[in-house]
Amino acid sequence: MIRKLLIANRGEIACRIARTCRRLGIRTVAVFSEADAEALHVRLADEAVAIGPPPAAESYLAIPKLLEAARRTGADAVHPGYGFLAESAAFAATVREAGLVFVGPSPEAMARLGAKDGAKALAEAAGVPVVPGYRGADQSDARLVAEAERIGFPLLVKAVAGGGGKGMRRVDRPVDFLDALHACRREAAAAFGDERVLLERAIDRPRHVEVQVVADRDGRVVHLFERDCTLQRRHQKILEEAPAPGLDGALRAALGEAAVRLAAAAGYEGAGTIEFLVAPDGSFYFIEANTRLQVEHPVTEAITGLDLVAWQIRIAEGRPLPLDQGTIGSSGHAIEARLYAEDPAKGFLPSIGRLERLVLPEGLEGVRIDTGVVEGDAVTPFYDPLIAKIVVHGEDRWAALARLERALDATAVVGPATNLAFLRRVIREPAFRATAIDTLWLDREGGRLAAAEDEPEPVDLVTAALLLAAAERERAREAAGPWRTSPWFALEGFRLGAPPRQELRLVAAGRERTVRLEGTAEAREASLDGVPLGRVRLDRRGAEVRVELAGRRSVARATLVGETVLLARDGRTLVLRRAPAARAGTDEIGGEGLVAAPMPGKVVRLAVTPGDRVVRGQLLAVLEAMKMEHRLEAPREGRVAAVHVAVGEQVEEGTILLDLAESESTG
Numbered sequence: 001m002i003r004k005l006l007i008a009n010r011g012e013i014a015c016r017i018a019r020t021c022r023r024l025g026i027r028t029v030a031v032f033s034e035a036d037a038e039a040l041h042v043r044l045a046d047e048a049v050a051i052g053p054p055p056a057a058e059s060y061l062a063i064p065k066l067l068e069a070a071r072r073t074g075a076d077a078v079h080p081g082y083g084f085l086a087e088s089a090a091f092a093a094t095v096r097e098a099g100l101v102f103v104g105p106s107p108e109a110m111a112r113l114g115a116k117d118g119a120k121a122l123a124e125a126a127g128v129p130v131v132p133g134y135r136g137a138d139q140s141d142a143r144l145v146a147e148a149e150r151i152g153f154p155l156l157v158k159a160v161a162g163g164g165g166k167g168m169r170r171v172d173r174p175v176d177f178l179d180a181l182h183a184c185r186r187e188a189a190a191a192f193g194d195e196r197v198l199l200e201r202a203i204d205r206p207r208h209v210e211v212q213v214v215a216d217r218d219g220r221v222v223h224l225f226e227r228d229c230t231l232q233r234r235h236q237k238i239l240e241e242a243p244a245p246g247l248d249g250a251l252r253a254a255l256g257e258a259a260v261r262l263a264a265a266a267g268y269e270g271a272g273t274i275e276f277l278v279a280p281d282g283s284f285y286f287i288e289a290n291t292r293l294q295v296e297h298p299v300t301e302a303i304t305g306l307d308l309v310a311w312q313i314r315i316a317e318g319r320p321l322p323l324d325q326g327t328i329g330s331s332g333h334a335i336e337a338r339l340y341a342e343d344p345a346k347g348f349l350p351s352i353g354r355l356e357r358l359v360l361p362e363g364l365e366g367v368r369i370d371t372g373v374v375e376g377d378a379v380t381p382f383y384d385p386l387i388a389k390i391v392v393h394g395e396d397r398w399a400a401l402a403r404l405e406r407a408l409d410a411t412a413v414v415g416p417a418t419n420l421a422f423l424r425r426v427i428r429e430p431a432f433r434a435t436a437i438d439t440l441w442l443d444r445e446g447g448r449l450a451a452a453e454d455e456p457e458p459v460d461l462v463t464a465a466l467l468l469a470a471a472e473r474e475r476a477r478e479a480a481g482p483w484r485t486s487p488w489f490a491l492e493g494f495r496l497g498a499p500p501r502q503e504l505r506l507v508a509a510g511r512e513r514t515v516r517l518e519g520t521a522e523a524r525e526a527s528l529d530g531v532p533l534g535r536v537r538l539d540r541r542g543a544e545v546r547v548e549l550a551g552r553r554s555v556a557r558a559t560l561v562g563e564t565v566l567l568a569r570d571g572r573t574l575v576l577r578r579a580p581a582a583r584a585g586t587d588e589i590g591g592e593g594l595v596a597a598p599m600p601g602k603v604v605r606l607a608v609t610p611g612d613r614v615v616r617g618q619l620l621a622v623l624e625a626m627k628m629e630h631r632l633e634a635p636r637e638g639r640v641a642a643v644h645v646a647v648g649e650q651v652e653e654g655t656i657l658l659d660l661a662e663s664e665s666t667g
Contacts, residue, residue: 002076002313002316002317004028004029004073005017005026005028005029006028006029007028007078007079008031010372012372012386013293015041018030019044021313028044028046031048031049032048032051033050033051033055034050039373049072054380060084067098076101077100077103078095080104086292090107092105092107104316105269109269115160115161116158117135119288122265126264127261129258129283129284130287131277131287133155134147134148134198139197141178144181154171155200155201156168156202157169157180157198158198158200159194160196166188168184170440205280206279206438207244207438207439208232209275209277210273211223211273211275212226212227212297212308215272215321221263223325225256226243226252228435233442233443239335241333241334243333245333245397270316271312272290272292274286275289293309298389302391303332303333303334305331332394332399333393333396334394337389337408338386338419339419339423340418341416344422345450348450349625350385350625351417352378352380352600353378355373355377355379355416356561357414358387359543361407364406365403367392368393369391370388379416381599390407405427408420408423408573422450426442454509461506461515463545463558463567465515467538468504468563468578470538500519502516502518505578505579507576507577508575514528524536534550535549535550536549543558544557564578593638595634595656596653597653598630598632602649602650603651606645607619607621608621613637613639614639616635619631638662643658
């Protein structure tokens with residue numbers, strides 16, 4: 001029996017594992033880098049050990065430090081979570097050689113399925129269909145170019161050891177192949193320490209469906225049904241569902257049987273996922289196996305009522321599967337939305353900063369929240385920018401979608417930019433609701449959805465003005481001290497011979513608006529940009545606000561932080577800020593010909609040198625942040641006047657990377 005478990009991970013998954021261990025009576029040991037010293041996963045564990053500086057290579061990927069932490073605390077088992085070393089056969093082997101229980105598959109099974117090339121060969125031998133491609137040992141540029149020409153375009157370049165969308169590129173034209181190949185190698189080496197790649201044909205408009213499998217040491221294998229992960233951006237999943245909507249019974253059964261057959265052929269043990277592409281005609285192809293717990297495992301737990309971490313621990317202890325295939329049931333529909341600190345308006349670049357306000361929809365019926373942060377924590381540039389997973393369960397897909405809309409409306413984040421409003425727009429899209437999407441749908445439509453910005457209605461602006469005025473009044477009361485009871489203090493907006501009046505300038509959806517409030521709280525009139533709106537009343541009860549404007553009543557949820565109001569109403573989330581008293585010029589830095597880093601990161605490639613002439617959209621540089629590469633492209637035609645950084649240099653957001661001068665006249 002496992003008595004003390006070291007969790008070799010951080011964030012949300014470390015917290016999730018700790019909670020199951022607490023329920024099972026197993027003590028937990030957390031590990032943390034210097035950046036995570038006050039993190040939630042550290043506070044939830046029974047013990048915690050510091051393992052080094054923020055870079056993952058010096059902390060969460062440092063196997064000797066993890067084993068030393070286990071030795072110092074007397075842990076008898078290690079759970080790798082997901083990411084970091086979760087799919088490292090070398091780590092699993094080292095843990096077992098140290099006399100500890102590894103909560104996961106054997107190193108041998110991990111090696112068989114963990115590398116995409118070997119897994120595909122095993123799948124073919126087991127009679128599981130695979131996507132045509134190249135998985136050879138010859139990794140030279142010349143051989144890969146030749147194989148790409150044989151396979152044809154479009155194709156995918158994928159890291160052999162990859163996962164989570166890292167080290168993967170779609171290539172539509174031969175001219176782009178080498179650039180994509182080299183980018184994949186760099187990203188794979190940085191994320192997985194292995195730059196080998198494979199090539200495979202791109203299936204036209206597929207869905208991404210995966211099957212959860214679990215196996216014990218005695219060779220028994222079951223599946224816990226399938227999940228749909230089609231909604232993804234640049235191969236990174238954003239929203240997952242279980243069961244996969246729209247599949248007929250025969251296809252569901254075939255996917256489950258194929259997944260079990262492959263796991264059995266690999267001699268698998270523990271929880272894992274077998275991933276498939278499903279073509280529009282119903283044919284399916286194995287693409288990869290994940291020899292670990294998946295980020296999206298809660299949707300499977302929601303429909304089955306099972307705890308996958310508890311099953312992992314049970315199997316690691318050598319006990320048999322608690323259920324056979326015939327007794328595993330499924331009920332209802334579950335959806336998981338991933339709330340990220342990223343800026344959709346800036347191409348989904350990661351966003352960092354302090355979570356000044358974090359409101360998650362905990363306590364709502366049918367809603368589960370998995371998170372590794374709390375209000376006041378910081379999102380750093382060192383790790384994945386996941387804030388929370390919002391998981392809903394309903395009797396069918398429509399009920400689950402309704403609960404997800406309500407849960408997203410009850411969520412608010414002030415601090416780093418997030419994809420919250422983007423998620424709301426996505427789940428309202430007719431194509432998504434009709435499951436008429438494929439794995440590239442979001443890459444095609446995401447720009448439109450990201451650029452969309454909800455325009456506030458007059459009632460939204462008036463509500464924000466009332467809340468800001470009330471907050472200003474409360475701050476003034478606190479500052480007044482013993483004078484707060486003075487009748488002069490109560491004369492807010494006082495005007496001689498006229499009703500009290502306040503004017504508040506707000507910025508919303510890129511525009512400045514002026515709200516005027518006139519009269520007392522019992523009889524207050526509102527106007528917007530000089531246009532009368534009528535009498536207004538506000539009743540606030542916690543986060544819920546009820547507003548009556550010109551005889552029409554509405555309900556919203558409001559979060560107020562400083563001079564910012566987040567207002568959720570009718571499926572929209574609005575960010576309304578009080579305009580500053582004075583503003584500097586608003587010229588964009590790019591308008592001066594200065595190309596700046598849009599986020600903190602490391603310069604991994606410079607594609608131009610001083611004197612080069614460039615055209616709009618041409619690659620200038622590549623930044624690596626949070627284990628992903630981000631392309632910086634020329635905003636216009638011009639000439640590179642100067643380059644201010646070098647490859648390998650770490651830069652902060654806003655650092656000037658290069659100067660782009662106007663092209664010389666050719667007249």
